[in-house]
Amino acid sequence: MKPAPFSYERAASLEEAVAALAVAGDEDVRVIAGGQSLGPMLNLRMVRPTRLVDIHRIEALRAIDVLADGGVRIGACVTHAMLEDLPSGDRFPPGLAEVLRHVAGGIAYRAIRCRGTIGGSLAHADPAADWPSTLAALGATIELAGPSGRRSVPAGAFCLGLFETAIEPGEIVSAVVLPGSGIRRWGHRKHCRKAGEFAHAMAVCIERDGERLEVWLGSTGGAPVAIALDRAALAAIGGSEAQQRAGVREYIAAALPDAISPGDAYARHLHAQVAAEAVNDTLANRT
């Protein structure tokens, strides 16, 4: 279980990294940051790049900045552990740090969180990863740096499918930008058979002041999926806690796209179940 031969270079700056990505001939160049997904895939020879460009030492990509408009810019090489350990009492928009801490702290194991990065997770676009659905629900934009400068893609439109993203050849995820508006209530749930395992179902629900509930499902086998949740319908579901959860679950099950786990009743149930739990957590909690 050793990788096929490849050449390796370490970029000292984002500009250097972008320049290094300029592909010559039939070269297959890949960016490596924390290497927590790419490493095993290299060793299993599931990917066989001819060259790796290592960006994890680029200091500028490890910054977390609060922007003038109140938003937050997270560098692509910020690790899950750095987000898990976000100090409280900073100038983040209300609720945001709690969501980031919770989601980051639930990714795999601490050892993996210490190396794995938010940008790497997005670029890799494993459907079972936590960030694609979470950042979509948070209304984030993904910043890409390429040979012709920088551009931004809404997180909800970033992941296109299984290991597929909006990244164009020659581009690198440079940052994630989160909006400055506060989060009123939120919920994030996933179902794993064991701690740290890739989730079989995952859902996040974000409610901002005066806005609708953003419900996004992850672990769908493809890109994260948004579920339109009508407040009126939600309000109509009453009864005991169990009945309410069942009601929300049924509502979400009805809205679940047919393409998600077709023919697998349990998998479809789990998607609706964790989404109902995330919605219920949201309604029950106030940050």
Added chain:
Amino acid sequence: MKMADASNAVKGADPRDAQAGHPAYASVGHPVLRPEDERHLHGAGRFVADIAWPGALHLAFVRSPVAHGVVRSVRAPALAPGESFWTAADLQDVARPIVAKLNRPGFQSAPYPCLATDRVRFAGQTIAAVVASSRARAEDLAEQVEVDIEPLPVIASARAAFEADAPLMHEGWSGNHFMKFTRTFGDFEAAVACAEVHLTRRYRMERLAPSPLETRGCLAVFDRAQGRLLFHTCCQRPHIQRDFLAEQLIGIEQHRIQVVVPDVGGAFGVKTNLYPEELALAAISIKLGTAVRWIEDRMEHLLSACQARENDEGVTIHANRDGEILALEAEYLVDGGAYSMLPSTSAVEANMSANVMPGPYRIRNYRATAMSACTNKAPTGPYRGVGRPAACFAMERTLDELAHVLGIEPHELRRRNLIAPDAFPYTSATGLVYDTGDYPPMMDTAVRAMGHGEVRAAQQATAPDARERIGIGYAWYVEQTAHTAKEFFARGSVVLYGFESARIKMDISGSLTIETSVCSHGQGHATTLAQIASEVTSIPMDRISVRAGDTDVVPYGNGTFASRSVVLAGGAVHQACGRLVERLRVIAAHLMQVAPGALTLGAQAVHGPAGTEPLPFARLAQVALQYVHELPDGIEPGLEFMSSYRPPVETGAFSAGVHAAKVAVDIETGAVRLLDYLVVEDCGQTINPMIVDGQVHGGVAQGIGQALLEEIRYDAQGQPGTVTLADYLLPGFGEVPEVRIEHQHTLSPFTAYGMKGTGEGGCIGGPAAIGNAVTDALRGLGVSVTRAPVTARDVWMALQAAGSRAGAGDPPAEPAYTWMPPQ
């Protein structure tokens, strides 16, 4: 900082204090910290992969991508100087194919070549090998090898092996079974006719990968000048491994083979076998006359190392209405894989399951069928527990079903059937001789410690629409340990494991070296064996070294497996130390000019009558090793004592245990959460209770893995679906709760200190106890556990099915049982 100073032994409460009549020991029975942990905690352990050998080449195997086929051609890659490529034809003059045999009627054996000759029979079988300067380079070359295989129909399950159109797996066989038999014990038919209730259930235990932290690996160094093979490996039995290598390799006998086993990171039975990979490595090293290394990666391990279990079970209990079992019927159908492993064979699981099924219960009338099928999957063999987890699952799950049918508490039903304390020595229906046991108090302890009544009360108080349901389950087992030659002979084993050896050396300072024939793979022999030596000699632990795992150093013996080391190697140390002490007494008596009987031993000295100066061991050692002119006449110089211990009774010392699990089942997801896990165990006198607890904890983790997570999967074409640890789920700290342990000490009458082995018990009870607890939680919902692992998916699907049956007014799915009128 020094981590564990063995001389500052932690002295815990002696478990025997409460038992009148047992002596209190100075070292035995105390939770002494393990000196060997210091190096492991500092990352300073030395495993096979850590052995630096300048110039050693690396080997990678070319493995079959298909489950069954005829190998038409194998084309070599383009090699650079110093690289080499090997197929079966290149090794046939050095290595014989492995043939595992069992001396039992109807057993069928077949050659298992180190590299496939003409046919491949499972995906992952070794076809060729490449040797290069690094593992990465060897893998590059291995993937360039072109293999042309003509596919054959695939047998992907035990049942498929017996279908009329199934291809014959091995030439000359009379069917696709390694072995099958039915045996009847007692007056079976008459007992069945007397029974009032007959209850049949079917279960399945999935296939497992034993998964030690350290995978397989070896470094073979053939020295042409000396004509000697130095074989570093991570195995459980250095001398047996040397015997196997000598048997398989052409033209090299044992005296020219040295097997060296450094630290071993877990083995669990998977490292008792001689593997084709190991044989190929040794053969290629001999051919090349150089050092070659193969360190298995996890994917290879999950593809091709010995797998286990995969046991389809059918059980019928014939009982009275009051729960007394009158007769028992069991059928085990095991998917044994493509080849038998040397030496335990693919029949070991089914045979053991059938043999041990009656467990701690007074069952005299018994019929068992055991079938081991040959299929296109990786070979199976011994994994901690061997057959007992399956037998326990079948027996204990069915007892809970019977208890439910009869309206008796499961623990009460068990109590009514346990072997009575005054029945020992007890010979089981299948002929196992249980030395001692005291089972009823263990059941009482488990029920009390689990708060059984409170669980029942909490279940009563659970709201009908509650999301979580709690349940409690028990599982019993007995564990035959330290059985020896006659017992293995009776089972048809070709290799007989009759004894273990120890050589005790006292040096001139009076410190001790123990050379033992057993081989620790994490069990802490360096501590337990030293404790026994310390107990006999009064020499403190920090003045005793234990050496193992080198056939040029340690005396011949069989190694570590089958829960035998403490009794047999401990017995050998006990015996050899006794001889040393006797010699020291004789020398002291001569120097003091008193009768040896007037002397006592203590504090590293021999003490004479009151008023005389004690003679320190160092002084006596000086006489024995240097000032030999002071020795009494007729006493040989030297202080080395070799002892091979063969127990007076060969049928083994029987440990026993009850596992109890309390679970919560989330009926909305099917997920099972362990709330509490208790083990009540009895392994006689414990030498080091902390190590016994460690054995239990580790075993329970594996039992939990089997109960809830682990499952090797193959598709209908025999393609493995679980070749990484992302697919094959092992339990981690998050899945293993704190395990509570209650000890009982029913001593064996024929072992030193009354000890019994305890290596395997921890992993036997998990699937049954957890399966019973989940079933108990879901009783009102019409769901019972029939498969291990119990997955959330299975539970949820079963709940849906039960719910729709109930909605339609249909009876439960399980054709439960038949009543017969009392006669």
